[in-house]
Structure formats: C-alpha cells, structure tokens
Amino acid sequence: MTQTLDSRALLSVNDVITAAPSSSCDAELARGPWDFDLAPGYGPGASEFDVIPTPVTRPGQLPTAYQRMSDDELHARIRAAKEKLGSDLVILGHFYQRDEVVQYADFVGDSFQLANAALTRPEASTIVFCGVHFMAETADILARPEQHVILPNLAAGCSMADMADEDSVETAWEELMEVYADEADADGLASVIPVTYMNSSAALKAFCGRNGGIVCTSSNAATVLEWAFARGRRVLFFPDQHLGRNTAKAMGVPLEQMPMWNPRKPLGGNTEADLIDAKVILWHGFCSVHKRFTVAQIDQARAQYPGCKVIVHPESPMPVVDAADASGSTDAIRKFVAAASPGDVIAIGTEINLVNRLAAENPDKTIFCLDPVICPCSTMYRIHPGYLAWTLDGLVEGEIRNEIVVADEVARDAKVALERMLAALPR
Secondary structure, eight states: OOOOOOTTSOOOHHHHHHHOTTSSSOGGGGSOGGGTOOOSSOOTTOOTTOBOOSSOOOTTOSOHHHHHOOHHHHHHHHHHHHHHHGGGEEEEEETTSOHHHHTTOSEEEOHHHHHHHHHTOTTOSEEEEESOHHHHHHHHHHSOTTOEEEOSOTTOOOTTGGGSOHHHHHHHHHHHHHHTTTOOOTTOOBSOEEEEESSSOHHHHHHHHHTTOEEEOTTTHHHHHHHHHTTBSOEEEESOHHHHHHHHHHTTOOGGGOOEEOTTSGGGGOOHHHHHHOSEEEESOOOTTGGGOOHHHHHHHHHHSTTOEEEEOTTSOHHHHHHSSEEOOHHHHHHHHHHSOTTOEEEEESOHHHHHHHHHHOTTSEEEESOTTOOOOTTGGGOOHHHHHHHHHHHHTTOOOSBOBOOHHHHHHHHHHHHHHHHSOOO
C-alpha cells in the first residue's frame, strides 16, 4: 500500500509549510511533533472521563532515541515489528494521515469505514489507530473487552470535537426540554433527537445513547437525519454546523428552520418561537481545515481551468458547497475522482494529504487542492513514524503504550448510539 507522489502531484506538506512560513499554516508542523506537543494531559477531543494511561508518555517525552532516528531506521523498525506481531495486530489509518504512516495501515478509510473495519479483525489483540482521539475512543467502545486500542500520539485530537463539551450540551438540552415541555405526544414523536457527529468525545456519544439519539459520519449523515426525523420533530445537531446545514438543506429543510445554537448565550441566542419552529438546531462548531475553503477559490480554479470539476467536503461552508459541482465524504470524494475521465481537471476542497494521495493515484488527471495555502489537519498530523515505531516496539517487548480506555459507564451508552450509526448505512 506504499504510495509515492509523482511529479504531477502537489508539493509535500512539509515542502509547503517550509516554503510558506508566513502563511496561516503552523510552520512548526514541518518539525517533529515532539518539538511542540509539550502540554500535559490529552490533546483536543478527549472525553472528560477517559481513563488516562499510566504512566502517561506525552509528546515531548518520546524517547530521544526515536526523535533522532533516521527515516530509514524508523521505517525498518515499523516493518520488523509489524511482521513479528502478525495477525495479532491491526493498524487502521485515516485518509488524512501522511503517506509515510498510512502505508502501514491494514485498512485505510474514513471514520465510518474504519469503525466497521475494526470489527472485522476480532482475532487481533491490539488495534493501533493512526487517526485522532475520538476515533480511537470509538474503536475501544466497539472492540472486544480483551482488545487494546493504541493512539500513537496522545495529542492527536480534533479541535472541532472540543467545540461541543459535555457541560454545554447538557445545559442546552435542559433549556430545550423547558421550551418543548408543553408539546403534545399524540404523534408519538420525541420533541428533539440529539445527533452528534463522529468528531465528538465518547461522553457526547454516550449522551446521545441515553437520550434516544445517534452518531453520524459525513458518509451517512443524510441516512441518520432520516432516522432521527422518523423519531422526533426536530434534531439537535452537534458539533459541526456546516455538515448539519448542508445535509439538511439537501433534504429540503428550509434555512429559516435551522437556527444556530451558541452555547455562550441564553437559549443559544434564539427565541422560543425560533426553537419551536426549528427542524434542525445547529451547534456553533466547525472544522478549521474545511472552513478555509471559499467561493473565491472555486472561481479562481474555474478561471484557471475552464471546465474543471469541483468537489468539496460537506464540512465546508454552505456557499462553498452550493458553488461546487459536488460534495461528499472523503470516500465519496475518492469515488468522484475514480469516476472522472482521463484528462479531467478536479479541484478538491478537503485535507491536503488525501488530495495529494488522489493526485498520485490518478496520474491521468490533474488534481489539486482549492486552498493555495495547503494546510494539513494539524492534529491528525501529530501521528509521526517515530510514534508508530515506538508503540509497535513496545508491543514486541510486551508493553502497551498510549492505550485509549473509555470508562465503562461512558462506553455502555456510547455503544448504543454507535451501533445505531453502524446500522444507518450510507446512501
């Protein structure tokens, strides 16, 4: 599964960051993550009640030997450990991972695909998740009790996941229950169904499980909203406003029935009338990578390449999705590219590692990222071969490093919402 960018592909992420330190990208990303991930505790997106590994090995505490190893030595260690561990190990790699990591994954996919993939390897005692914290949490919730889940770098999280914390969602729910207290139950529908995007903590998935809700991914968001509308009058969708808005709009929900909930304001900044008339209540959250895409970038791409096709991720703002030729999950973007004809020019609005990989895999097409600054997901980028080598060497030595363990009381309810998600197959 090794993938090397050819001459038609874009510059590597490191090349771009190093060449453009004055851009809004973090120039520190060109260095090893251990140089700047120094804060104690988990990275963004962790659940408040996650069991913290003991002893905690934080970024910045990666043994100096691994920090100083050459790329060749790190890759040799990874290959040797993987061969020795055999079927006792399964490595999952998200589409947004850097190529030098994702090449070792037994399964590569989006969050929905990887959640399913983990279930297909019950014989593996260890799942190494090359993704971010909420993905590793999900794997631990769905794994067999005797399986261990490892996140190579504990700082690999998701800033979007932190935009909807447990206290704020609980407070919002209490306020909504007061607003909807007088609604009649004659139609058998709940007043509101909570739907959390996969990019959220296990605690918020558990909240949905306790309150008749469900988890969604960008792959099955439309199916999940259909599921929710069959059970409730309206939906509370968090944390990503853009995925919720774009999905509901495509299903025919009017924008005026999609109020925004700002957790810093009473009733989220809405009137009771707004909330009673609502169909989808959108949380004030977003993805920092996908928020960067603009209509002006699409206009520029079409001016430079007349007739080019544009596809963007549905975490992008609504005007961008509306201006594009298509939108879809990371897997849908891959399928869009595969279905294109040789010679086609395709501008893509999503994370740069996936765009680069698609360019390398499709040399008969011209593929580029809409955003000229080319920012990677800075937390996904925390997974470095040094961390992967260190965790795999630990397994060979009989030591489980950076294990992710979701507390039983959280996992129980979160599993309910996740199993509903897995049953809601993408269209």
